Amino acid sequence: MPTARDIIESVLEHPSVFKSREKLYPEYVPAYLPHREEQLKSLATYFRPLLLEPGTISQRVLLVGSIGTGKSATARRFGSDFKHLARQRGIKLEYVHVNCHRDRTLYFVVQEIARQLHIPIPPRGLSAQEMFQIILKHLENRNIYTIITLDEFDYFIEVAGNDAVYFLVRTYDEHPELTKRISYIFITRGLTSLSRLDSATESYLVRNVIHFKPYTSAELFDILKYRSSEAFYEGTISDDVLNYISELVGVDTGGSGNARLALEILMLAGTEADNEGSPTVTIEHVRRAFAKTNPNLSIMINDVIKHLPLHELLILLAAIRSLRHSSEAYVRIGEVEEEYQRICEEIGEKPRRHTQVYEYVMDLKKRGIIDARVSGKGYRGKSTLIGISIGPLELLEKHITEIIEYKRETE
Ligand SMILES: Nc1ncnc2c1ncn2[C@@H]1O[C@H](COP(=O)(O)OP(=O)(O)OP(=O)(O)O)[C@@H](O)[C@H]1O
Numbered sequence: 001m002p003t004a005r006d007i008i009e010s011v012l013e014h015p016s017v018f019k020s021r022e023k024l025y026p027e028y029v030p031a032y033l034p035h036r037e038e039q040l041k042s043l044a045t046y047f048r049p050l051l052l053e054p055g056t057i058s059q060r061v062l063l064v065g066s067i068g069t070g071k072s073a074t075a076r077r078f079g080s081d082f083k084h085l086a087r088q089r090g091i092k093l094e095y096v097h098v099n100c101h102r103d104r105t106l107y108f109v110v111q112e113i114a115r116q117l118h119i120p121i122p123p124r125g126l127s128a129q130e131m132f133q134i135i136l137k138h139l140e141n142r143n144i145y146t147i148i149t150l151d152e153f154d155y156f157i158e159v160a161g162n163d164a165v166y167f168l169v170r171t172y173d174e175h176p177e178l179t180k181r182i183s184y185i186f187i188t189r190g191l192t193s194l195s196r197l198d199s200a201t202e203s204y205l206v207r208n209v210i211h212f213k214p215y216t217s218a219e220l221f222d223i224l225k226y227r228s229s230e231a232f233y234e235g236t237i238s239d240d241v242l243n244y245i246s247e248l249v250g251v252d253t254g255g256s257g258n259a260r261l262a263l264e265i266l267m268l269a270g271t272e273a274d275n276e277g278s279p280t281v282t283i284e285h286v287r288r289a290f291a292k293t294n295p296n297l298s299i300m301i302n303d304v305i306k307h308l309p310l311h312e313l314l315i316l317l318a319a320i321r322s323l324r325h326s327s328e329a330y331v332r333i334g335e336v337e338e339e340y341q342r343i344c345e346e347i348g349e350k351p352r353r354h355t356q357v358y359e360y361v362m363d364l365k366k367r368g369i370i371d372a373r374v375s376g377k378g379y380r381g382k383s384t385l386i387g388i389s390i391g392p393l394e395l396l397e398k399h400i401t402e403i404i405e406y407k408r409e410t411e
């Protein structure tokens with residue numbers, strides 16, 4: 001019997017598809033941000049005066065976009081690169097990134113700014129306003145400029161309120177004599193949260209807005225291609241797999257366009273491959289990963305299939321078997337129909353006609369159980385393609401087979 005140590009060692013020595021898994025963690029800021037070139041260019045344009053005439057302007061820019069559209073990554077990348085470019089020009093500039101989801105009050109935000117700037121603050125007794133004065137003085141004494149990003153700014157508006165926002169972002173309106181050493185980037189998911197502010201502060205914030213649209217599948221493919229080249233060993237993950245993830249998540253192919261989700265699926269799929277000892281990541285690993293990121297979908301499917309008519313279940317079973325057999329993301333409807341006829345023959349059921357089969361396929365699609373699309377690039381001729389996005393298909397097949405048996409016994 002293997003000892004505990006043997007077991008642990010066998011896992012440790014087991015080769016992995018990952019070369020550098022941490023490159024996929026949300027906190028890692030990649031050097032390249034494909035499809036965010038325009039946003040970076042806009043940021044550089046807005047902040048250029050900080051390098052040309054430092055101290056004359058306190059800039060503020062608002063980044064707006066839905067979840068996982070690269071707002072934080074773009075702000076961090078910009079901040080880090082801009083800091084270095086400023087230093088090359090002899091300007092001391094610091095970049096500070098505060099997450100207002102964690103630090104929601106004025107006190108915590110100011111404390112966090114001081115911490116990141118390494119400004120010692122007496123441990124007790126100071127108000128947020130007093131701490132902020134210490135920060136301003138420190139920057140002045142050391143001739144430092146800063147860009148402060150307030151990420152998830154919606155939370156700050158909600159919890160800290162209008163006066164806190166006013167205090168923070170309009171310092172230089174109150175004290176026009178000061179050298180303008182602080183500029184801001186605000187990040188929000190939408191503009192509605194800003195309507196809680198008084199109209200003067202709101203219009204002050206929305207003057208320079210940069211929009212981040214949800215990613216299309218083609219854009220996600222480029223992102224995943226680049227991120228996987230950093231994180232995975234060469235040859236362990238194919239373009240077909242990356243393409244499949246991109247299509248599951250792309251906004252133009254029915255997903256949310258969220259890069260965070262796409263990267264999570266990529267990482268979980270790699271973990272599935274490792275757990276299985278597989279040298280490559282397969283479509284089936286992606287299905288399992290997708291199911292993990294979407295537990296409600298699995299529950300919903302398991303629930304819905306109990307109530308499907310027998311022949312719709314047989315078609316679903318045929319689709320699963322065809323997909324398992326092909327190991328591709330999609331199979332043609334014709335193959336599924338042939339498999340369905342074979343299953344019917346095996347169990348002595350009279351197969352339904354083609355039009356009925358097609359209707360059942362469309363019903364399965366409408367219920368979100370399968371994905372049916374018209375073939376495009378890479379396929380000869382036009383045909384309906386069928387895919388199933390959650391796995392393991394093996395378990396789904398077992399589950400459906402049981403339901404079919406039960407239905408045939410009781411009906
Ligand atoms: N263009 C891109 N290239 C490479 N990686 C990207 C790109 N856009 C986003 N990412 C990655 O996707 C993940 C989510 O991005 P990010 O956190 O920047 O999104 P966000 O818009 O700030 O989302 P949220 O509103 O949830 O905070 C991060 O791991 C980030 O590195």
